[in-house]
Amino acid sequence: MKTMTKFIPLCIGVCxxxxxxxxxxxxxxxxxxxxxIIDPSDVTGLRPATLGLSLGFQGIGIESYAFLGSRWQLHxxxxxxxxxxxxxxxxxxSRAVSMNLNANIAQAHLLLxxxxxxxxxxxxxxxxxxxxxxxxxxxxxxxxxMKLKDPYYYGDIQLSPxxxxxxxxxxxxxxxxxxxxxxxxxxxxxxxxxxxxxxxxFYLASPSVKLNGTNYLADNYQNQQQLKHNLxxxxxxxxxxxxxxxxxxxxxxx
Amino acid sequence: MRTKLYVLSVTVLMxxxxxSCNKAKENIDILINADIIHYSVLFDVxxxxxxxxxxxxxxxxxxxxxxxVYDISGNKNLSMDGGLLTLGIxxxxxxxxxxxxxxxxxxxxEGYATMIVPVTINEEQFHQVKNxxxxxxxxxxxxxxxxxxNEALATNSTPAQPIVVSSPATTDVPEIVTVTVxxxxxxxxxxxxxINGNLLxxxxxxxxxQNSDNNDLFPGGxxxxxxxxxxxxxxxxxxxxxxxxxxxxxxxxxxEVKKFDQPISLLLEVNPSYKMAGTNDxxxxxxxxxxxSYSEDTGKWSYEKEGTVTLVNGKFVVEFTxxxxxYYSLNEYVETTSCSSPNLVFNASWLNVNTQPMVLQIWxxxxxxxxxxxxVIVSNGLEYALNNLPSYAVSYKxxxxxxxxxxxxxxxxxxxxxxxxVQVAAPAVPVVGVTLSLxxxxxxxxxxxxxxxxxxYKTAGAADATYKLLGVVKKGKLTTTLLQLGQRYDFKAQWxxxxxxxxxxxxxxxxxxxxxxxxxxxxxxxxEKNRAILIEECSKI
Numbered sequence: 017m018k019t020m021t022k023f024i025p026l027c028i029g030v031c032x033x034x035x036x037x038x039x040x041x042x043x044x045x046x047x048x049x050x051x052x053i054i055d056p057s058d059v060t061g062l063r064p065a066t067l068g069l070s071l072g073f074q075g076i077g078i079e080s081y082a083f084l085g086s087r088w089q090l091h092x093x094x095x096x097x098x099x100x101x102x103x104x105x106x107x108x109x110s111r112a113v114s115m116n117l118n119a120n121i122a123q124a125h126l127l128l129x130x131x132x133x134x135x136x137x138x139x140x141x142x143x144x145x146x147x148x149x150x151x152x153x154x155x156x157x158x159x160x161x162m163k164l165k166d167p168y169y170y171g172d173i174q175l176s177p178x179x180x181x182x183x184x185x186x187x188x189x190x191x192x193x194x195x196x197x198x199x200x201x202x203x204x205x206x207x208x209x210x211x212x213x214x215x216x217x218f219y220l221a222s223p224s225v226k227l228n229g230t231n232y233l234a235d236n237y238q239n240q241q242q243l244k245h246n247l248x249x250x251x252x253x254x255x256x257x258x259x260x261x262x263x264x265x266x267x268x269x270x
Numbered sequence: 271m272r273t274k275l276y277v278l279s280v281t282v283l284m285x286x287x288x289x290s291c292n293k294a295k296e297n298i299d300i301l302i303n304a305d306i307i308h309y310s311v312l313f314d315v316x317x318x319x320x321x322x323x324x325x326x327x328x329x330x331x332x333x334x335x336x337x338x339v340y341d342i343s344g345n346k347n348l349s350m351d352g353g354l355l356t357l358g359i360x361x362x363x364x365x366x367x368x369x370x371x372x373x374x375x376x377x378x379x380e381g382y383a384t385m386i387v388p389v390t391i392n393e394e395q396f397h398q399v400k401n402x403x404x405x406x407x408x409x410x411x412x413x414x415x416x417x418x419x420n421e422a423l424a425t426n427s428t429p430a431q432p433i434v435v436s437s438p439a440t441t442d443v444p445e446i447v448t449v450t451v452x453x454x455x456x457x458x459x460x461x462x463x464x465i466n467g468n469l470l471x472x473x474x475x476x477x478x479x480q481n482s483d484n485n486d487l488f489p490g491g492x493x494x495x496x497x498x499x500x501x502x503x504x505x506x507x508x509x510x511x512x513x514x515x516x517x518x519x520x521x522x523x524x525x526e527v528k529k530f531d532q533p534i535s536l537l538l539e540v541n542p543s544y545k546m547a548g549t550n551d552x553x554x555x556x557x558x559x560x561x562x563s564y565s566e567d568t569g570k571w572s573y574e575k576e577g578t579v580t581l582v583n584g585k586f587v588v589e590f591t592x593x594x595x596x597y598y599s600l601n602e603y604v605e606t607t608s609c610s611s612p613n614l615v616f617n618a619s620w621l622n623v624n625t626q627p628m629v630l631q632i633w634x635x636x637x638x639x640x641x642x643x644x645x646v647i648v649s650n651g652l653e654y655a656l657n658n659l660p661s662y663a664v665s666y667k668x669x670x671x672x673x674x675x676x677x678x679x680x681x682x683x684x685x686x687x688x689x690x691x692v693q694v695a696a697p698a699v700p701v702v703g704v705t706l707s708l709x710x711x712x713x714x715x716x717x718x719x720x721x722x723x724x725x726x727y728k729t730a731g732a733a734d735a736t737y738k739l740l741g742v743v744k745k746g747k748l749t750t751t752l753l754q755l756g757q758r759y760d761f762k763a764q765w766x767x768x769x770x771x772x773x774x775x776x777x778x779x780x781x782x783x784x785x786x787x788x789x790x791x792x793x794x795x796x797x798e799k800n801r802a803i804l805i806e807e808c809s810k811i
Contacts, residue, residue, distance in 0.1 A: 109299045162300075170306040171344020171766075173360050180302060232303040239298045250293035 066210065070095060072258030074121055079260045080213070081201070087131035088265075089145065089201065093257075094124040105165060113162040113183070120158075123218075125151035129199050145199040151218055156189035168232075181231025187247055189254075191221030197256060205261075212260040213263040220254050223247045279590050304721035305745065307358030309365065309391050309400045310342055312724045313375060314739070315353045318403040318487055319411045321735040323353035327379040327404075331357070332386070332569060334497075335371045338363040342723065343766030344541055350377070354764040356724060357389075365393045370655075372496065374569045375400075382473065383517060386569030388490050392611070392655040397742050399627070399645040399724075403486040407473070412442040413481040418473045427466040427522070428454050437476035437516070445539035445585070447476045447516040456523055456531040469523035475517040479599075480541045482640035488515065489564040489571075489597050493641060494606070494658035499572040501560070508571070508603040509660035511547045514538040515599040533591035538600055539581060540586040540791075547602040548572070555581050564597035574598075590755050604661045610687030611659065614666075616652045618676075618694035624703045624749040625649045627675065627739045628694075632656075635680065637665055647741050648694065659684035670697055670737055672753075704753040707783040708746050720746055724767050729738040730758035730774045737762055753777050 070077045073140040075097025082090045099119040106113050127149030136142045161184050164177040197216015204210050229236040318323050318454040329348045331339040341348055342356040349355075357375065357769055365371045369390040379386045383405040391398065410416050415437045424430040433451040437443070449472065458465045474525060477484045485493070493510045500506040520527035544553045561574040577588035577600060588600050614630075625647050632642040641664065648668075654660035664684055677694045710720050725748060740761070741748050753759065755778065761772045 075568050088717070106295070108295060111300050113300060164300070169301060169344075170302075171340060172346040173306065173340060173344045173362075175361075183300070232306065233300070235301045235303045238301065242296075242298050243294065246296050246298070250296075 041269055045269050049133040065171045066262035066264050067112045068210075068212070068262035069172075070216075070258050073097075073256050074123060074258065076097075079212070079258075079262070081262065084128075084257050087128040087145075089131075090126070091129060092126045093121070093184070093260075097121040098156040106162070111164040111168070113245065114165045114177075116161045117125070118159045118161075120155050120156045121153070123151050123153040123193075125149055125195060127195060129201060140200070140203070143201045143203065145201055147199045147214060149195050151193045153190055153193055153218075153220065156220060156223075157259045158185075158187050177233070179223070179231065181229055181233040183233045183236055184245060186226040186228075187223045187243075189220040189223045189252075193218040193220045193254070195256070197220075202262075210262040210264065212262060214256065214258045216256050218254040218256060219254045220252050223251070282687075306344065306361055307340070307342060307721070308361055308725075309359040309371075309396055310722065311357045311389055311400060311721070313350075313355045313357070313377075313387065313401040313402055315350065315355075315377060315404055316735070317409070318405050318414075319409050320406075323734065324379055324382060324404050324457070324628075326609050327353075327377055329355060329378075330376050331373050331390070331560055332376050333373040335363070335809045338371065338688075341766055342721070345766060352762075352764065352769040353725075354724075354769065356764060359391065365391050365395075367393060370395075374490075376569065377404065379404070381408055383487070384479045384566045386490055386566065388492065388494075388496065390496075390655075390657045392657075393652070397534065397647060397649065397656050397722075397724075397741060400491075400770045401486070402491060403645075405475070405487050407475065410475070411483065412440070413478045413483050414487065415440055415443045415446075415476045416473065418471070421470045421472060423468050423470050424523070425465060425468075427468070428456055430509070431473070432498075433470070433474045434535045435474055437474045442481070443476055443478045445476070445478070445514065445541055447474055447514075447518075447539070448537040449474055449518055450535040450537075451576070452532060452534065454532075455534060457520060457527040458529040458531060459525065462529060465522045465525050465527060467525075469522065470527075471521045473517075473519040473521075475519075477515045478541070479512045479570060480513050480543060483581065485640060485643065488512065489566075489599075490569060492658045494660075495571045497570055499570065501573045501606075507606045507609070509606050510562070510599070510601040510603050510657075513540045513544045513599065513600040513602070514552065517597045518595050520595055520806070527595055529594045531593075533593050535589060535591050536598060537587050537589040538580075538598065540588065540600065542586055547604075553579055553586055555579055555586070557602040559588055559602065560602075561588070562599045562601050563592075564599065564731065566596060571762070574611070606659075606661050606685065609659075609661055609685035611655050611657045612681060612684055612687055613689045614648075614654045614656050615689050615691050616648045616650065616654065616668075616694055618648055618650045618696075620696040620701055621648065621650045621694075621751065622703060623649075624701075624751045625741045626751050627671055627741060629671060629673075630656075631667045631669065633657065633665045633667065635663040635665055648740070656681075656684070661685040666692070668692060668694055674698065702753075702755055703749055703751055703780065704755070704777055705747065705749045705781045707781070708743060709783075712747055721765070723763050726762040728758045728762075730760050732760070755780070 042189060052130060067083045068079045070079045074095040077093055077095025079091060079093035084090050101117045103115045106115050127147050129145035129147050131145050133141050133144055161182055163182050164180050168175045168180050195216055195218050197214055200213040202210050225240055227236055227240040227243055305392050315324060322421050325707045327350045329350050331418045338360040340358050340360060342358045359371060362619045374386045374388045376386045385402055385404055387400055387402055400716050405414060407416050414620045417435060417437045419435060421433050429451055430453060432453050436448040437446045439446050459465055459613060477487060540553055542552060545551060546553055546557055557579040559577050559579060563572050563574050567696055575590060577590050579588055628646055630644040630646045631640060633640055642658055662684050663680060667675055669675050674697050677699060679690050679692060681690060708720060722742055722744050725740045725743050726737040728736045740752055741750050758774050760778050761775055763770045
């Protein structure tokens with residue numbers, strides 16, 4: 017929580033700084049494409065800087081866009097996802113468990129968008145961009161608490177799942193993660209409200225893994241290495257789907 | 271719109287997480303620690319005369335806490351293999367505070383005198399060893415005589431003439447037991463129904479009560495008794511001093527006679543060297559000895575009546591009548607109902623982190639009579655609750671299993687609890703610590719630590735009867751001073767109903783680690799059976 021109290025103001029600060037430094041560019045060939053501005057009174061042919069709210073796999077966040085000139089656009093943002101879920105049946109080879117999952121993802125990113133088809137006939141196609149950049153996951157932590165689903169029998173002696181104990185698996189992909197994806201930017205909803213959609217993937221840092229069991233599950237620390245191996249092997253690519261509602265800082269005309 | 275998107279996002283994330291779980295748990299299985307059972311008791315049963323392992327025994331737990339007793343692998347049905355059985359306590363009922371668990375193990379077998387071994391487990395008394403000797407009736411030791419004879423019965427299944435049967439007098443058992451059955455006596459079962467037949471089998475087993483070799487053969491294997499029906503009908507605990515003991519059994523057509531429709535007579539001779547407990551004077555005519563019976567069904571003693579010593583044919587005897595059959599004993603006794611057991615604290619710093627099974631003997635105060643023998647797996651600082659003591663002063667000795675005395679002392683008041691320090695001297699043979707580590711590679715589970723088990727050893731190639739306890743393998747490890755570097759040994763372990771033997775194993779270094787997996791077939795069991803055992807036992811953890 018302390019991390020988050022530092023993280024959120026930091027991200028807001030980055031976005032505001034970006035907006036303040038946002039470029040403007042005349043857009044002669046495609047007057048429909050707006051430009052970021054400096055002077056709100058002179059907006060013709062410019063793509064505006066925007067500030068928006070995002071929703072996606074990485075949670076809810078803020079996003080700011082700044083036009084860099086030609087086909088390039090810079091956008092920075094941050095998101096936060098607290099997640100809780102449960103799964104009542106997860107089968108291991110010899111027994112099944114019920115699981116409570118708690119995920120906490122907080123990340124900030126700085127991405128560059130490159131318009132792929134600026135001369136396309138259809139306006140929507142013109143707005144397709146390649147996105148790439150870097151993200152820093154302040155927290156990408158997943159905690160799974162597992163208990164046996166059914167009583168355990170040692171010979172004829174029955175032990176309840178609570179008596180057998182609880183197994184806690186903690187993993188954290190904290191660190192820098194490159195991102196690559198496609199963006200569909202500047203979809204207009206109203207004069208000042210637009211919509212950006214991004215689909216891509218992060219390549220996460222190698223996770224740290226802890227596996228601790230209580231009571232009769234204590235020996236499961238031996239599985240920690242295999243779990244780390246599995247997460248390293250299968251769980252570095254983190255898919256991203258994000259929708260951003262942007263608000264133009266001027267009454268834009270695209 | 272935003273709410274829907276959020277729900278969509280979270281739903282997709284959950285699906286992804288669920289899918290990822292399958293990948294995350296690849297090659298992982300949930301391991302459950304094998305040390306489910308915390309308290310265990312090892313029973314090592316041998317024939318009294320030969321030390322051989324008796325076969326074909328049946329075992330069952332009886333008594334107050336028998337319901338929480340399982341074998342060490344958690345099975346309620348108990349069986350004994352190779353003379354070894356390790357019992358464990360349901361972990362829900364581990365002994366707490368001043369409430370020890372109490373039960374008895376009943377051991378029966380064709381041709382053997384039934385033995386009912388009482389067990390008391392105090393808090394933190396995690397491991398116990400009970401060495402049990404069984405009397406094979408067809409091959410008794412010299413300190414026991416057995417007579418087995420048949421008498422014809424009349425058509426009404428009663429003796430036409432009085433039957434008189436006496437055990438033989440021998441050098442080692444000079445006193446005899448005589449049973450006299452009046453003519454016309456009807457033989458009854460437990461319900462009082464007459465047993466019909468034309469042939470009565472009579473068996474009389476006479477123990478020399480003054481010979482300490484017979485201590486282990488005394489009913490229960492101890493002179494201490496709990497849950498006893500006392501002289502006034504009350505339930506008490508007692509400690510017996512025994513002047514004579516005999517087991518009398520009648521059968522007709524294989525059915526055991528329990529009662530008679532009229533009293534029969536028993537005469538037990540008393541050794542003249544017997545000293546009366548109160549005065550320490552030799553027994554004489556007119557002395558009082560109480561007559562006790564012992565049930566082979568329940569393992570409980572009952573006071574019958576008071577007997578008086580008389581002189582018959584130059585022998586001290588106590589003669590009495592009874593209408594039922596079982597063990598009979600002439601005893602003096604002290605009540606120990608309100609006694610608290612003392613704790614012995616073993617100080618043996620020379621053991622370092624090693625353990626060593628030792629023999630703890632309890633003697634009377636002047637050291638003239640051995641009362642009790644226990645096997646204790648000693649570690650430095652071990653606290654051992656010493657149950658089964660009388661209320662009067664006794665002495666103790668601590669010996670190695672090869673007989674070297676390491677400690678001696680007195681327990682002035684065994685009835686008042688407390689802690690008593692026992693300074694254990696280092697044995698003359700230089701001590702070398704050897705650590706054995708054992709882990710098990712379970713199929714699809716990786717390497718796991720096996721449950722605690724008791725390990726035996728003997729010099730490689732020696733007779734099976736020479737197997738001795740090496741110690742308890744706790745959490746896969748045993749450190750001991752009993753193994754010598756450069757020597758080869760045979761090892762034997764018992765787990766549930768499996769006995770595992772590893773032969774001719776070289777101790778070539780102080781720290782030996784072994785991992786047993788599907789393809790590691792050490793030992794003398796066939797690879798296929800090894801594999802089956804491993805898969806079966808691994809499925810439990």
